[in-house]
Amino acid sequence: METTLYFLIVICFLAGLMDAAVGGGGLLQIPGMFNVLPPNTPVPTVLGVGKVASFSGTFTATWQYVRKIAVPWKMLLPAAILAFAMSYLGAKSAAYFPVQYMKPAMLAVMVAMFLYTFFKKDLGQTARTAALTRRELFWGLFFGALIGFYDGIFGPGTGSLLAFVFVRFYGYDFLAASASAKVINTTTNLAALTFFIPNGHVVWTWALPLAAANLCGGIIGARLAIRGGTKFLRYGFMVLLCLFIGKFARDLVV
Template sequence: MDEMIYGLLVIGFLAGLMDAAIGGGGLLQIPGLFNLLPSSTPVATVLGVGKVASFSGTAMATQQYVRRTVMPWGMLLPAAVLAFAASYFGAKSVAYFPVQYLKPLMLVIMVAMCCYTFLKKDLGQLVRTEPLSRSEKRWGLFFGALIGFYDGIFGPGTGSLLAFVFVRFYGYDFLAANASAKVINSTTNLAALAFFIPHGHVVWAWALPLAAANLFGSFIGAKVAIRCGTRFLRVGFMVLLCLMIGKFTWDLFHV
């Protein structure tokens, strides 16, 4: 049992560090939990334990970013509310939605995002100063609801999708995009917990140490991202996309 707790602390810290700095902490955390927790643990419980940690880490990263970045609250808050509702609805719709079709679709989207970011060298490097238009705010609501639903029903790559939307369609630099994505991602994680906790899918003896480590890792990861700036985040974003492309390809074609 002690070895498992130590393992949860290591996985939680590394996942929080990665997620706050460039995103994609779930790539480390979820496989790590499946390896560390007893094999008899239900999948929903593994995901519930992971969501407690993800929420604590994302909330910490959000707090760090908000203190140092100008946030478009007029668009973010309504989008976060819609994302919360859509994520909760997505979690409840898993049994009725053909989730198996999402992996190949996400693989195509990730490849396109990676190629576009690589070819457009100035993407996410310029700091936007003008306010959002009404049309952009409406699109923010749409993207918040759409990606929130995806996070509830499937999940991997949510932060990357949000960051890309803010960079590509709003002209934000990667730092502002990462900060904005964290706000919405916090609400989608909270929506998932609103489903997992009442249904008894959280073992707190595992979730609390994992969450504490994830929170500490997120604190350091956000500090690194803020200090290193947009160039670091652009490279990190592309590395993350390559990792996710590799994982999705492995999952789809590995027999």
């Protein structure tokens, strides 16, 4: 088990770095955990341990971002609270929701997001200076609730969806969008933990070292993103979308 744990520490470090820099750390972390942990490990335990690690890295990356990047707290805080509640509701509803339809729907969404970002070269390259309108505040609550529910019931691509919403509908640059997305993503991860921890789905001897690894990756990833700026994040965002498109397409074919 020691060798397995060391391997998972490396995976979680890389997942934390990837997630903080451009998002999508779950693409690496969740499959890695399912493949490396003992085959008889219950699925809720795998997800619970993974959420502890993810929360640690996302929270750390969020702290790194908001110290240096201005984010729209007036909209983010109520949206994050609503996303928290809806993420918990999504987790509770997962057993009754036709999740099999999520992958083809998300494949179409990711393809559309990639094409839009690719052809609109200036997307997310200019920092917004205007204050948010009441209508934008309302839509922030709506998107927070909708994506929070999606994160609770399915999950993959949540950070990418949030970042795209902030860039496309609010006119933020990719750096401010990534910082804003991390704030909400942190709360949705926390919502999942309020379900997994009380129900005994977390093995702490696995979760704590993996959380430390993800945290370290989150620190480095956030610093790389801040230093690389919006151009780096735009290219990273498109690469991430390609990975998601490939994963969803493969899952539908296999």
